[in-house]
Amino acid sequence: MADLQHDIPSTTEVGEDDCFPDDPFPLPAASGAELLERAHALLAVHPVADGYSELPRALAPLPWYDLELGETAVDTDVPRLREGHVGALFWSLRVPEAERGGRAVGATLEQLDLARRVVETHPEGLRLVRTAGQIIDARNCGRVAVVLGPASAAALDDSLGILRVLQSLGLRVLTLTDVAWAGPEGLTRFGEEVIREMNRLGVLADLSGAPEATLARVLALSKTPVLCTRSAAASVRPHPANLSDELLVRLGEQRGLCMVPLSAEQTGPTVPDVADHLDHVRLVAGPECVALSGTYDSGATHPRDLADTSCYPHLITELLRRGWSETELSLLTWGNVQRVLRSADFTARATQRRREPNQPPRPAGADA
Template sequence: MADLQDDTPTATEVGGDEGPLGDPFPEEPYDPGDEALRQAHALLDVHPVADGYSGLPWALRHLPRHDLELGETAVDTDVPRMREGRVGALFWSLHLPEGLTGNRAVGATLEQLDLVHSVIDSHPDGLRLARTAGQIIDARNCGRVAVVLGPAGAPALDDSLGILRILYALGLRVLTLAGTAWACEAGLTRFGEEVIREMNRVGVLADVSGASEATVSRAVALSKTPVLCTRSAARTLRPHPANLPDDLLAELGAAGGLCMVPLTAEQTGATVRDVADHLDHVRGVAGPEGVGLSGTYDSGAAHPRDLADASRYPHLIAELLRRGWSESELSLLTWRNVQRVLRAADFTARATQHRREPSTTRIAELDG
């Protein structure tokens, strides 16, 4: 996958002058003797975190009222803690409880989209919906946290490519390829491959976390845009079924894809160092442009010590600085890799729409 130029401003030196975007984040007290933490704050002020997975929409369904700008102790994520953690963009999951299929899955996904739009509209000083990489930067310039919609589960399509296009028009930008007959243990069926082609045409990124190895490998090979793993770490270090073996990490990295390592005790371990070990490993196998971050907050998962909520990202970045990660590598990890894949999706969609009409193929036509 050809790399696309990222126009995000970069600092010339960690801890140096502010970039032209200014600093929308308030000062956070820290130990003045901890040089790595000071450097982490300085770096994240210029290259904030683009968090690849948040379960906040589903968590908010169970709260009778909430105020994310003032602060909300019932969840792991609110605007004050995102500012403290230097979170500049957040992917909001639209995943559903297991077992919902067909019309029920479609309806529940639309209800979540309605909720998300309502939450963003009611928090204009802290949140802004972003559909493109450029809009993420615009939100950052205005001191807002950019909200990217997705991933949603593939059952939300109800095997209809028309529904995929409607969901895209409503803001969806990531779809998880798991839980359907066309993305199964044996891999993608012919209809599954048509879904990938139509996702490329409209600009929806494929998420293969939780998919079978055959599906991951085929999606990476087929997709003209980078493929995401929004919640996958290194299986070599921790044999969780959602983690990726090294051969798939290498395939993903070679194709320009992005493995977003989750901050969950089950997948990565109980400490900040465990998470850093996974980040080290994925960087080594997939390359610095193949690794990202996935807080996985408000998803019901337990988190490592010292990474309990969205405010704790500087402590993880400080650990990576102590391990010798460069400013360039960290800027890719936190911000620039996500910018790249979103730009690639937009570029490919614009190019593809000139030569491919919207697909009206039904699953029975290819897999019947």
């Protein structure tokens, strides 16, 4: 026995790697079907909060539709939302400038009215919500939560009173474009008052397409995280709406969200192209600052295998293949959006106890 023990090499006589040789029977890498099954299982627990949809505008010209039964004329209906594990949708109320005809407020209210009627006529599938808690309630009841916004800042007609009315009707996101008080020079004094009032009301700022000076000033001024609802990484694919690494770093420091769009023009024509942007934003801004924006029913061309709202599992499968953890994926699909909404809700409650609404003078030339 002593001789046998003497023949066994010790770890002091050989390298540690020699004591633990490579596994002669390594486990095979997960197949595509296994990864897709894992993606469905993960999304069943952590569904997608989709940051941008133009479904109301896409439905407006249709003489008849039934989203609960299924509607092939659009990219979004309740069966496909459930197949894609979408738990919440941000519905755009933005009206293209060419369609406003000088009546941005009225056109936005019509969009808001249309969105509310769509939800009311599909109560088994959709539920209109305002807060992060109501999103959870809708999900627990088997409904897809609908959040109203973004709307264009032109809808305010340079009035904080109109902002308060829109918020009372359910608006949660405002895009800071198409107005003189948030332009290439940054925010005017009135623009800064708009941001303070948005914080007080719990309305989130969307900086997609905003001039860089405006984006930088809002990041410095806002007490709540901001959104870029349709922005990817400019260093991966140059595009006017995509963000530079410098801005992504600042967005990460502010704990805002870069909501990467599923748009072939901005992110590329394939699922791996979209995943490249998500990888880059996660690396530069951090895993708590990246989310998803389907841009469905907006007229955008989508990457292959991401044609409609049922396709999110294909994207999650690609990210699993790249080694994203379950925690990172849960933040991407659901957790980050919930955090930002809860932060805005908390800030609004705290601010309303300290500050009354104000109405600064309208900007010079506002009535022109």
